[in-house]
Amino acid sequence: MVRIEIRDTGAGVAPEDRRRIFEPLVTTKRGGAGKPRGTGLGLSIARRYAEHMHGQVGLDETAPETCFYVDLVAWREGE
Numbered sequence: 383m384v385r386i387e388i389r390d391t392g393a394g395v396a397p398e399d400r401r402r403i404f405e406p407l408v409t410t411k412r413g414g415a416g417k418p419r420g421t422g423l424g425l426s427i428a429r430r431y432a433e434h435m436h437g438q439v440g441l442d443e444t445a446p447e448t449c450f451y452v453d454l455v456a457w458r459e460g461e
Contacts, residue, residue, distance in 0.1 A: 386452040387442070394448030400441055404429050428452070 395403060399410045409422035429439040437454040 383437075384454050384456050386454075388450045388452075389445070390448035390450075395441070400443065403441070404439075425450075 395410060399408075402408045403410065404425050405422075406426040407422040408426075409420045411419040425439070432439045432452055432454065435454060437452065439450065439452050442449040442451055
């Protein structure tokens with residue numbers, strides 16, 4: 383497996399939102415007048431795509447800041 387980590391040193395994801403952020407159409411970003419920003423599809427699509435390749439996309443809850451990870455199966459020529 384190969385792991386890629388994406389760490390967010392900004393506001394991050396609130397603990398109460400961490401369970402839902404991989405659900406389709408869920409967004410925690412707010413724009414002007416408190417309206418949602420974005421479609422809430424990015425993380426859902428990324429997770430499904432990784433799972434189709436026998437990998438995973440998730441949130442490392444043990445990291446001090448918000449840390450998303452992507453685990454992918456390493457592939458070598460001839461295997």
